[in-house]
Amino acid sequence: MNRHAALANGYTAYPRSGQGTFSISPHKFQPRSQPALRRRRQLIQRICLIGGVSFFLLILIFPSWRASILPALSLGLLSSSDHLQIQTVRYYDLAKVKGSASGWEDGDRVLMCTPLRDAASHLPMFFSHLRNLTYPHHLIDLAFLVSDSKDQTNEMLENMLEELQRDPDRDMPFGEISVIKKDFGQQVKQDVESRHGFAAQAGRRKLMAQARNWLLSATLRPTHGWVYWRDADVLTAPSTILEDLMRHDKDVIVPNVWRPLPDWLGGEQPYDLNSWQESETALALADTLDEDAVIVEGYAEYATWRPHLAYLRDPYGDPDMEMELDGVGGVSILAKARVFRAGVHFPAFSFEKHAETEGFGKMARRMGFSVVGLPHYTIWHLYEPSVDDLKHMEEMEKERRAREAEEKAEAERAQRTETYFKDPKVESEIDNAFVRDSVEEEEKAKDATPEKSDSTPEKADSKTGKGKYMLDDKHDKKPQPKDDKVKGDADVDTKTEK
Numbered sequence: 001m002n003r004h005a006a007l008a009n010g011y012t013a014y015p016r017s018g019q020g021t022f023s024i025s026p027h028k029f030q031p032r033s034q035p036a037l038r039r040r041r042q043l044i045q046r047i048c049l050i051g052g053v054s055f056f057l058l059i060l061i062f063p064s065w066r067a068s069i070l071p072a073l074s075l076g077l078l079s080s081s082d083h084l085q086i087q088t089v090r091y092y093d094l095a096k097v098k099g100s101a102s103g104w105e106d107g108d109r110v111l112m113c114t115p116l117r118d119a120a121s122h123l124p125m126f127f128s129h130l131r132n133l134t135y136p137h138h139l140i141d142l143a144f145l146v147s148d149s150k151d152q153t154n155e156m157l158e159n160m161l162e163e164l165q166r167d168p169d170r171d172m173p174f175g176e177i178s179v180i181k182k183d184f185g186q187q188v189k190q191d192v193e194s195r196h197g198f199a200a201q202a203g204r205r206k207l208m209a210q211a212r213n214w215l216l217s218a219t220l221r222p223t224h225g226w227v228y229w230r231d232a233d234v235l236t237a238p239s240t241i242l243e244d245l246m247r248h249d250k251d252v253i254v255p256n257v258w259r260p261l262p263d264w265l266g267g268e269q270p271y272d273l274n275s276w277q278e279s280e281t282a283l284a285l286a287d288t289l290d291e292d293a294v295i296v297e298g299y300a301e302y303a304t305w306r307p308h309l310a311y312l313r314d315p316y317g318d319p320d321m322e323m324e325l326d327g328v329g330g331v332s333i334l335a336k337a338r339v340f341r342a343g344v345h346f347p348a349f350s351f352e353k354h355a356e357t358e359g360f361g362k363m364a365r366r367m368g369f370s371v372v373g374l375p376h377y378t379i380w381h382l383y384e385p386s387v388d389d390l391k392h393m394e395e396m397e398k399e400r401r402a403r404e405a406e407e408k409a410e411a412e413r414a415q416r417t418e419t420y421f422k423d424p425k426v427e428s429e430i431d432n433a434f435v436r437d438s439v440e441e442e443e444k445a446k447d448a449t450p451e452k453s454d455s456t457p458e459k460a461d462s463k464t465g466k467g468k469y470m471l472d473d474k475h476d477k478k479p480q481p482k483d484d485k486v487k488g489d490a491d492v493d494t495k496t497e498k
């Protein structure tokens with residue numbers, strides 16, 4: 001069930017003139033009326049016809065009238081005129097929609113594509129980003145693909161889109177909006193191993209590729225000069241991102257994508273490892289693989305030693321610096337529409353041993369388009385703690401509470417001791433007090449920190465555990481770190497991680 005919604009308040013990509021194209025005349029086969037009445041009606045019809053024809057002739061004789069008169073006629077007075085009759089034929093000159101470097105000034109329409117899967121919790125943030133975009137909203141057409149969602153994604157999307165398009169601020173509403181629903185049967189099992197295990201990757205990436213192709217081919221119009229792919233789970237991105245990327249005037253361009261982490265995991269981390277440059281090692285590796293094999297970056301199984309866009313980031317580097325890429329990640333891609341029109345797509349098969357966005361980058365490259373990344377222009381992907389992270393955070397919280405309780409007890413004891421020493425009490429009383437204290441303390445400790453002793457080895461684990469998020473730990477055999485690293489490809493699949 002596909003819904004193509006052009007909400008009343010939006011800006012249509014086409015002149016709105018289609019009304020009546022398919023109208024039916026319901027009175028055509030009514031029983032005939034009285035002959036006199038009929039004759040009179042025929043007379044009136046004839047007069048109208050003659051009037052219309054002479055009017056038409058006048059227009060032919062005085063061409064200068066046309067410009068002033070025809071717009072009025074298009075309101076329906078004489079919609080049978082030859083020039084206006086065929087509303088179902090549209091003419092486009094694709095030479096005029098080539099995607100210019102200053103599209104916001106040249107009126108370039110942008111198709112913004114967002115695949116969604118169980119993304120209800122991200123939608124408020126995504127819409128906040130949408131509203132903040134500085135690129136003229138009426139030049140942006142939105143396209144969503146909702147697939148395999150079990151949460152409220154569809155309903156929420158509908159409501160938020162209506163709200164957006166009804167916004168009283170005339171700069172808010174976007175152009176045409178397409179919401180496309182299609183399930184692809186992403187049926188990877190829910191447990192950590194199978195979802196993010198190495199074996200599942202190729203299949204998942206191929207399905208994602210199909211989803212992107214469906215979305216794009218259903219929504220790309222001749223009016224679009226640019227296509228912007230943007231994931232729903234981007235946390236922070238400049239509101240000028242479209243202009244910033246467009247200004248480079250490249251066929252395909254991506255920013256760097258990192259994600260923030262809790263302090264105990266190092267504060268931040270490269271996220272999207274799918275943007276890379278080809279390496280000799282990887283090419284040699286590719287040669288040894290099956291025709292159908294798909295290399296996915298970030299897995300120990302394929303040590304490619306490629307230069308990744310993500311690792312080249314310098315927070316103080318020039319955000320305009322460019323780096324040529326072969327593979328690109330899908331979190332945020334700006335591409336000229338002509339790239340897709342020329343036939344480049346997201347391969348749902350092994351193209352040069354790659355699929356989806358990585359294959360897209362390679363294919364664009366192969367067809368002679370420019371593909372670049374900006375190592376020092378960074379957007380931030382949402383951090384969603386993995387099950388392991390959550391467990392660890394719980395431990396830390398327990399430890400913190402235990403420590404607090406301990407400190408409190410310590411403070412109380414110190415105060416009491418002080419009081420005892422101030423008072424001229426006999427030694428035995430003070431001794432008794434210490435005995436009482438230690439008994440109390442033990443009880444308290446039992447209440448407050450039952451797991452205290454258990455948590456010590458965990459803590460040691462967590463220290464090494466931290467290492468698994470470190471960047472050079474690529475060849476760790478544990479599935480967990482790999483999961484995190486390849487999350488960049490997860491796109492539609494990022495909900496309720498692991």
Ligand SMILES: *[C@@H]1O[C@H](CO)[C@@H](O)[C@H](O)[C@H]1NC(C)=O
Nearest residue numbers: 125126128129132235236237
């Ligand atoms: C959008 O802009 C508002 C106001 O500047 C800001 O508070 C909000 O965080 C922005 N939204 C996003 C998602 O960055």
